[in-house]
Amino acid sequence: MRLVSHVLLLVLMLASHHAAAVVETYEFANAVDQRRYQALIEELRCPKCQNQNLAGSDAPIAEDLRNEVYRLINSGSSDQEILQYMLDRYGDFVLYRPRFTLETLALWLGPGVLVLLGLGIWWRLSRADSKALAAQSLSADEQKNLDDLLEQQGGD
Numbered sequence: 001m002r003l004v005s006h007v008l009l010l011v012l013m014l015a016s017h018h019a020a021a022v023v024e025t026y027e028f029a030n031a032v033d034q035r036r037y038q039a040l041i042e043e044l045r046c047p048k049c050q051n052q053n054l055a056g057s058d059a060p061i062a063e064d065l066r067n068e069v070y071r072l073i074n075s076g077s078s079d080q081e082i083l084q085y086m087l088d089r090y091g092d093f094v095l096y097r098p099r100f101t102l103e104t105l106a107l108w109l110g111p112g113v114l115v116l117l118g119l120g121i122w123w124r125l126s127r128a129d130s131k132a133l134a135a136q137s138l139s140a141d142e143q144k145n146l147d148d149l150l151e152q153q154g155g156d
Contacts, residue, residue, distance in 0.1 A: 026070050033073050040069050040082060043097075047090050 028034040038055070044065065046057035054062045054069070065086070072082045083095070092098040100108055138146065 029074070036079060037069060037073055040073075040079060041066055043083075043095070044069070044086055045094050045096055047094060053096065 026034075026037065028037065041054040044054045046052050046054055046059055046062040046065070048059040048061050049057045052062075054065050068085075069082060072085065077085070086094045087099075092101070092104055098104045098107060
């Protein structure tokens with residue numbers, strides 16, 4: 001019973017971590033800026049987190065970047081200028097959909113190349129198997145003997 005209460009206490013302590021997260025409220029001049037802010041923090045990836053956007057991350061750097069996005073929107077920066085600012089500071093990793101550049105070429109084309117490579121290998125192996133089966137086909141006499149054996153089996 002004591003173990004169960006300790007485990008329950010540990011679970012509650014871990015769960016309270018998210019409950020203690022700060023909810024940020026920003027005042028915007030209009031609803032358009034608020035929608036822009038929301039779209040940008042959902043598009044930008046947290047530099048510390050593996051696969052989490054700024055909107056869903058409670059990392060301190062994510063909080064700083066949300067503040068920076070808010071500041072840039074209020075200063076009149078366009079979405080493109082904000083994205084460029086983040087790209088200059090953090091590189092292509094900060095975008096969920098990285099730009100198509102020489103550095104991201106493998107990221108964009110890699111999956112297609114791997115699929116084509118896999119299909120080529122599958123096609124090559126299937127051709128080799130069909131050639132091996134053709135080489136192992138029965139001669140006319142062997143086929144006649146097999147047919148005779150099958151007829152005898154069917155007649156019993």
